[in-house]
Amino acid sequence: xxxxxxxxxxxxxxxxxxxxxxxxxxxxxxxxxxxxxxxxxxxxxxxxxxxxxxxxxxxxxxxxxxxxxxxxxxxxxxxxxxxxxxxxxxxxxxxxxxxxxxxxxxxxxxxxxxxxxxxxxxxxxxxxxxxxxxxxxxxxxxxxxxxxxxxxxxxxxxxxxxxxxxxxxxxxxxxxxxxxxxxxxxxxxxxxxxxxxxxxxxxxxxxxxxxxxxxxxxxxxxxxxxxxxxxxxxxxxxxxxxxxxxxxxxxxxxxxxxxxxxxxxxxxxxxxxxxxxxxxxxxxxxxxxxxxxxxxxxxxxxxxxxxxxxxxxxxxxxxxxxxxxxxxxxxxxxxxxxxxxxxxxxxxxxxxxxxxxxxxxxxxxxxxxxxxxxxxxxxxxxxxxxxxxxxxxxxxxxxxxxxxxxxxxxxxxxxxxxxxxxxxxxxxxxxxxxxxxxxxxxxxxxxxxxxxxxxxxxxxxxxxx
Amino acid sequence: xxxxxxxxxxxxxxxxxxxxxxxxxxxxxxxxxxxxxxxxxxxxxxxxxxxxxxxxxxxxxxxxxxxxxxxxxxxxxxxxxxxxxxxxxxxxxxxxxxxxxxxxxxxxxxxxxxxxxxxxxxxxxxxxxxxxxxxxxxxxxxxxxxxxxxxxxxxxxxxxxxxxxxxxxxxxxxxxxxxxxxxxxxxxxxxxxxxxxxxxxxxxxxxxxxxxxxxxxxxxxxxxxxxxxxxxxxxxxxxxxxxxxxxxxxxxxxxxxxxxxxxxxxxxxxxxxxxxxxxxxxxxxxxxxxxxxxxxxxxxxxxxxxxxxxxxxxxxxxxxxxxxxxxxxxxxxxxxxxxxxxxxxxxxxxxxxxxxxxxxxxxxxxxxxxxxxxxxxxxxxxxxxxxxxxxxxxxxxxxxxxxxxxxxxxxxxxxxxxxxxxxxxxxxxxxxxxxxxxxxxxxxxxxxxxxxxxxxxxxxxxxxxxxxxxxxxxxxxxxxxxxxxxxxxxxxxxxxxxxxxxxxxxxxx
Numbered sequence: 002x003x004x005x006x007x008x009x010x011x012x013x014x015x016x017x018x019x020x021x022x023x024x025x026x027x028x029x030x031x032x033x034x035x036x037x038x039x040x041x042x043x044x045x046x047x048x049x050x051x052x053x054x055x056x057x058x059x060x061x062x063x064x065x066x067x068x069x070x071x072x073x074x075x076x077x078x079x080x081x082x083x084x085x086x087x088x089x090x091x092x093x094x095x096x097x098x099x100x101x102x103x104x105x106x107x108x109x110x111x112x113x114x115x116x117x118x119x120x121x122x123x124x125x126x127x128x129x130x131x132x133x134x135x136x137x138x139x140x141x142x143x144x145x146x147x148x149x150x151x152x153x154x155x156x157x158x159x160x161x162x163x164x165x166x167x168x169x170x171x172x173x174x175x176x177x178x179x180x181x182x183x184x185x186x187x188x189x190x191x192x193x194x195x196x197x198x199x200x201x202x203x204x205x206x207x208x209x210x211x212x213x214x215x216x217x218x219x220x221x222x223x224x225x226x227x228x229x230x231x232x233x234x235x236x237x238x239x240x241x242x243x244x245x246x247x248x249x250x251x252x253x254x255x256x257x258x259x260x261x262x263x264x265x266x267x268x269x270x271x272x273x274x275x276x277x278x279x280x281x282x283x284x285x286x287x288x289x290x291x292x293x294x295x296x297x298x299x300x301x302x303x304x305x306x307x308x309x310x311x312x313x314x315x316x317x318x319x320x321x322x323x324x325x326x327x328x329x330x331x332x333x334x335x336x337x338x339x340x341x342x343x344x345x346x347x348x349x350x351x352x353x354x355x356x357x358x359x360x361x362x363x364x365x366x367x368x369x370x371x372x373x374x375x376x377x378x379x380x381x382x383x384x385x386x387x388x389x390x391x392x393x394x395x396x397x398x399x400x401x402x403x404x405x406x407x408x409x410x411x412x413x414x415x416x417x418x419x420x421x422x423x424x425x426x427x428x429x430x431x432x433x434x435x436x437x438x439x440x441x442x443x444x445x446x447x448x449x450x451x452x453x454x455x456x457x458x459x460x461x462x463x464x465x466x
Numbered sequence: 467x468x469x470x471x472x473x474x475x476x477x478x479x480x481x482x483x484x485x486x487x488x489x490x491x492x493x494x495x496x497x498x499x500x501x502x503x504x505x506x507x508x509x510x511x512x513x514x515x516x517x518x519x520x521x522x523x524x525x526x527x528x529x530x531x532x533x534x535x536x537x538x539x540x541x542x543x544x545x546x547x548x549x550x551x552x553x554x555x556x557x558x559x560x561x562x563x564x565x566x567x568x569x570x571x572x573x574x575x576x577x578x579x580x581x582x583x584x585x586x587x588x589x590x591x592x593x594x595x596x597x598x599x600x601x602x603x604x605x606x607x608x609x610x611x612x613x614x615x616x617x618x619x620x621x622x623x624x625x626x627x628x629x630x631x632x633x634x635x636x637x638x639x640x641x642x643x644x645x646x647x648x649x650x651x652x653x654x655x656x657x658x659x660x661x662x663x664x665x666x667x668x669x670x671x672x673x674x675x676x677x678x679x680x681x682x683x684x685x686x687x688x689x690x691x692x693x694x695x696x697x698x699x700x701x702x703x704x705x706x707x708x709x710x711x712x713x714x715x716x717x718x719x720x721x722x723x724x725x726x727x728x729x730x731x732x733x734x735x736x737x738x739x740x741x742x743x744x745x746x747x748x749x750x751x752x753x754x755x756x757x758x759x760x761x762x763x764x765x766x767x768x769x770x771x772x773x774x775x776x777x778x779x780x781x782x783x784x785x786x787x788x789x790x791x792x793x794x795x796x797x798x799x800x801x802x803x804x805x806x807x808x809x810x811x812x813x814x815x816x817x818x819x820x821x822x823x824x825x826x827x828x829x830x831x832x833x834x835x836x837x838x839x840x841x842x843x844x845x846x847x848x849x850x851x852x853x854x855x856x857x858x859x860x861x862x863x864x865x866x867x868x869x870x871x872x873x874x875x876x877x878x879x880x881x882x883x884x885x886x887x888x889x890x891x892x893x894x895x896x897x898x899x900x901x902x903x904x905x906x907x908x909x910x911x912x913x914x915x916x917x918x919x920x921x922x923x924x925x926x927x928x929x930x931x932x933x934x935x936x937x938x939x940x941x942x943x944x945x946x947x948x949x950x951x952x953x954x955x956x957x958x959x960x961x962x963x964x965x966x967x968x969x970x971x972x973x974x975x
Contacts, residue, residue: 352574371610372603378534381599385537385647396647400640407636408629411613418577419617419625459536 007060010049010074011110017042018103029096032089036436039089039099043082046106050074054465062177063120065248068465070114072317073244076324077113080237081106083328083440087229087335090434094227098138102233105131109237113244116252118166118176118202121245125162125209128241129155132234136226147225154218158208165201168194181253196260199253203264206249209242212302213271216295220283223291228339231287232331235294240320243301247316250305265306269395273299273402280409286334287342289409290327293368296406297323300383300399307390314466315383318459322367322379322451329444330364332437333357347413349422358417360445367448369410370403375451382459468529469512470543470594473553476506477583477590484579492575496568499579503561506586510557513550522547523943525596525659533600539656542596547940548725548795549593552718555802556593558922559714560586563707566810566919570706570817571619578619581611582707589715593722598646599656605642605719609635612716615708616700621822627696627703634696638683642723645679658726665731666951670738677735681728681743687720690743690780691750694773698757701769702822706813709765713772713809714802721779721798725791725948729783733952736786743784744867748877750777755884759891764815764822767892768808771848774881775801781878782863786953790866791945796938797859800847800930804856807844807923811837814916815896818909824892829901834911838897840920845893847927849886855930 005012021039028034054071085102088094108128115121133155137148166176172194173180181199184190208215223231254261276296283289301319304312334342336357337350351358367376380403387396451458480502487495518526525544533541545553560582571578588611591604609632617628650656653664665673686693701709729736754774761767779801782794814837816822831838847854850861860882868875901907912920930937949956 351577366610372606377603377606381643381647382537384643385650388644388647389651397640397644400644404633404636404640408633411629411632415617415625415628418614419628454533456532456534456536459534463536 003058004060007056007058007066008064010046010053010071011064011107013049014046014103014107014110017046018100018107021103022097022100025096025099032092032096033435035096035099036086036089036439039085040082040436040439042103043078043085046081047075047078050078059116063117064111064114065116066114069247069313069317070110070244072462072465073113073240073320074110076240076317076320077106077109077237079321080233080240080324080328083236083324083332083444084229084233086436086440087232087332088227090437091227091229091335094139098135098230101131101135101138105135105233106237109241112241113248115245116178116248118169118178122159122163122166125205126159128238129159129209132230132238135230135233136222138230139227143225144227147222150225151218151222155208158205158215161201161208162205165198165203165205168198168201172198178249178253199261202249203261206242206246207268210239210246210298210301211295212268212298213275213295216272216275216298219295220279220288220291223294224285224287224342228287228331228335228342231291232328235290235327235331236324239294239298240316240324243298243305243316243320246305247312251308262306265302266395269299269302269306270398271299272296272302273399277402277405277409280406283409284344285342286344286347286413287339289413290330290334293406293410294327296402297327299402300380303383303387303392303395303399306395307387307392309390310466311386311390314459314462315386317462317466319379319383321458322375322448325444325447325451326364326367326374326376329441329448330361330368332441332444333361333364336437336441344413344416347416348420349417351418353422360441362414362417363445363448365410365413367452369407371407373452375448375455378452378455378459468527468543469509469516470527470545470590471529473506473509473513473557473590473594474543474587476509477502477587481580481583484576484583487576489574489576492568495575495579496564499564499582500561500568502583503557503564503586507557507561510554510590513545513553517545517547517550517940519547519939521943522940523947527594528596533597538650538654539597539599541600542657543591543594543600544596545594546944547942548722548944551795551799551937551940552593552715552722553590555718555799556586556589556715559710559802559806560589560707562806562810562919562922563710565915566710566813567705567707568915570813574618577614581614581618582711585611585615585711589711589719592719596658597656598649598658598661598727601658602639602643602646606636606639608716608719612708612712615711616704619705619708620703622703623699624703627699630696631700634686634693638686638693641679642683645676645683648676648679662730666733668732670734673732673735674738677728677732677739680731681724681739684720684723684728685746687723688717688776688780689720689773690746690776691753691773692746694750694754697773698766698769701772701809702763702765706809706816709769709809709813710806713768714806717772717776718798718802721776721783721794724780724783725794729786730948730951736952740784740786741871744781744871744874747777747780747784748874748881750774751781751878751881752884755881755888759884759888762824764812764824764892764896765809766822767824767888768805768812771808771885771888772801772805774885775805775848777881778860778863778878781874782859782866785863785866785870785874786949787866787869787956788942788945788949789862789869791948792938792941793859793862793864793866795941795945796930796934797856797863799937800855800859800927803923803926803930804844804848807840807920807927808848810919810923811841811844814912819905824895826903827896827906828899828903829906830897830909832901833907833909836912836917840912840917840924841897842893843924843927844920845889847931849889850882853928853931855927855934858930858934 057067111124133152173184211219280292304315367374370376370380384396528544531541588608595601613632758770779794779797782790847856850856
């Protein structure tokens with residue numbers, strides 16, 4: 002009974018996904034009604050997670066309920082709101098996608114909290130299968146290609162993961178994360194096999210986090226998928242992976258961090274550099290945002306490496322801010338058009354569509370970490386913490402990468418404001434529907450507000466962690 | 467609330483109505499912008515009125531709000547004599563900038579006004595922030611509107627110039643931010659006043675590193691040779707008001723950073739590196755002057771002359787005595803007035819002829835006498851003619867350099883001669899040579915509005931030239947403080963009380 006009480010938000014999400022699917026059967030023609038339903042349901046999830054913030058404990062021996070996990074649930078709820086609302090406005094997409102976003106959210110919620118390898122695998126597959134379905138849902142060739150690509154590579158990485166889990170079970174006779182730590186401490190352990198098992202698991206997780214060198218799927222999938230779906234993969238799925246990475250390194254690998262420290266250090270640096278330099282070369286805004294997502298993954302490795310209470314508050318803050326700005330940017334990309342994501346289509350948008358261009362500029366500047374927007378606060382908090390944890394070189398590499406990233410974010414702004422639209426072509430007919438506008442407005446308001454007044458939120462997070 | 471907060475909030479709040487004004491209503495838009503920036507200038511005059519000159523080295527008008535209490539950063543503002551003058555310069559030049567833009571800016575007027583107002587708020591913020599993190603926020607926030615000013619309303623090569631400007635500055639910002647974070651971790655505070663006390667106890671090696679990190683960031687902004695390569699592009703491609711603010715205010719942020727952060731925070735390192743700074747300044751003076759000499763484009767010429775002029779300011783500052791520092795401080799204002807004025811005139815000429823090539827002009831003295839006279843006065847102030855403001859600043863800076871190292875002063879004086887050469891050559895080509903082009907002969911003389919733009923500048927040019935004491939007394943205690951910290955052996959005090967040897971005090975002119 003008490004275990005069930007602990008996981009009420011998860012049960013609620015599962016229940017709401019089913020309700021959405023069933024009610025949606027009846028009202029799917031009225032997307033606005035679906036919009037109200039989802040918004041109400043997700044705001045419900047948000048408040049439920051808020052109410053459960055201080056409830057902690059271990060449920061079923063598999064899920065560690067803590068303020069950290071619940072704070073990440075808030076991030077997932079925001080990510081789901083931002084992507085579902087935009088999704089519902091795209092009439093060529095079937096409404097069932099909303100269901101998959103909700104089940105994906107369930108998977109993300111479980112993934113960020115699991116302390117057991119079986120639960121890890123289940124949560125990861127719940128999340129992944131929802132995403133595979135989402136990517137290919139429109140049924141056009143491009144979608145299908147992206148979906149297949151994502152599925153094949155994802156399944157490949159899952160097989161590594163399950164291989165690692167099996168190996169680990171053979172060695173430790175347990176699925177619990179903590180068993181790994183104790184088996185390292187036990188005398189006469191087989192270090193080679195242990196490391197092999199954990200490496201397999203690590204590969205599976207790095208794939209999810211789109212870390213270099215397991216990042217190749219990201220730009221292709223983002224380009225093929227509908228913008229709200231790409232937004233969801235970039236935000237909720239990735240942040241769940243980092244929540245898990247933090248807990249797995251906090252629990253399972255704590256006994257000999259040196260073994261993993263160097264590995265993660267290089268993963269972080271490589272991910273930052275590859276993400277940022279590849280983004281420089283991209284001419285498509287969606288692919289650029291994909292590489293930007295990779296680069297941000299590189300920054301997020303820094304708190305994972307640092308460890309300690311600071312790292313969990315950083316991950317929560319960064320995840321929330323990153324979700325707001327990336328979700329907002331993808332929502333604007335959806336407005337401009339999925340097929341019109343080449344930079345050429347952004348020429349002169351500042352003139353033809355001033356509000357759209359202004360909002361995208363806001364999100365891009367925030368992604369570039371320019372004050373006084375939320376992105377600056379998040380970056381500042383992250384890098385200040387990195388300096389404090391003694392990761393000076395990593396912090397400096399990260400800051401330099403921030404400068405590189407300014408180039409490609411600002412290039413979009415250049416196209417929108419400083420170039421004239423080609424020829425006398427008609428300004429694009431933009432579909433800024435109601436729910437998309439709501440999502441963009443929410444994200445923009447939060448990005449600006451958190452930039453100017455980050456104090457209360459930061460206090461709130463630090464008070465809990 | 468506080469006057470300083472009001473100074474920052476007014477331009478930002480004034481943006482909101484602009485969103486709702488129609489783009490077509492150009493008269494309303496410009497009137498609104500001019501009124502708002504005029505109000506802002508009047509507000510800043512309020513600072514002057516209530517500023518306690520007896521405590522000019524202390525931070526006055528202090529306000530403090532909690533901003534990020536959990537990491538110990540608070541929104542804290544305050545000004546001393548140096549900040550006061552720079553804030554006045556900012557609001558003054560922004561006001562004139564709007565006044566000069568009404569004919570020049572033909573597209574996206576609303577966005578232009580918004581960008582200029584955001585700029586103004588950020589610039590004022592930089593000069594009065596007493597919290598290192600808040601300082602950094604304003605420092606960075608200023609980049610975006612400037613980037614738009616160059617990139618949207620600039621000349622042909624604007625995109626390249628805009629990118630170069632923002633990437634250079636951001637690269638410097640990384641170093642600045644690293645230093646700010648390092649100090650925060652070491653001392654647990656972002657409070658500028660507390661930090662300035664605390665950092666003086668750091669060992670020399672730490673001081674040197676931090677000094678370098680901060681100083682490179684500021685040197686890019688100044689710009690000090692060899693970090694100057696962004697400047698000619700940005701200044702030449704920006705629209706008139708953008709160039710004026712770039713030269714008049716933004717470059718001063720670099721010097722301000724040196725004098726507010728680098729020198730007083732790390733005095734021992736400052737003593738170590740001052741000769742190097744002076745060396746770079748001298749290279750900048752000579753190199754800038756030679757580059758200026760060969761320019762054929764009026765705006766690029768003025769831009770390169772800034773490199774040389776800023777060299778004098780840094781030279782004065784790095785002589786580490788009160789003459790030099792006073793020279794640097796007053797020269798910051800002077801350069802804002804005279805180079806700002808030159809850019810205004812370049813803009814007015816461009817509006818008339820749509821070219822910036824020196825060769826396209828000639829004989830303007832006959833065609834447009836009013837413009838030529840004002841041009842002449844502003845040009846001579848830039849040359850450093852005695853009786854005009856440029857002389858006072860350069861004299862003090864060189865007097866300071868003389869006391870530190872006689873070779874520096876000798877090279878610096880050479881720079882003054884070069885300045886006279888290139889500016890007079892330019893003036894001769896544009897204003898005095900034969901009036902052989904039909905377009906130049908038909909050029910209209912200054913309108914009343916344009917006279918209103920230039921006349922206040924000329925007024926201050928003469929005022930500072932004749933009686934600099936009005937302005938120097940605001941910075942006297944500030945520079946004395948810096949000297950006492952950095953170079954305690956050197957005498958300080960009111961300028962006219964200083965023991966004088968062979969040099970006459972400038973304040974007695």
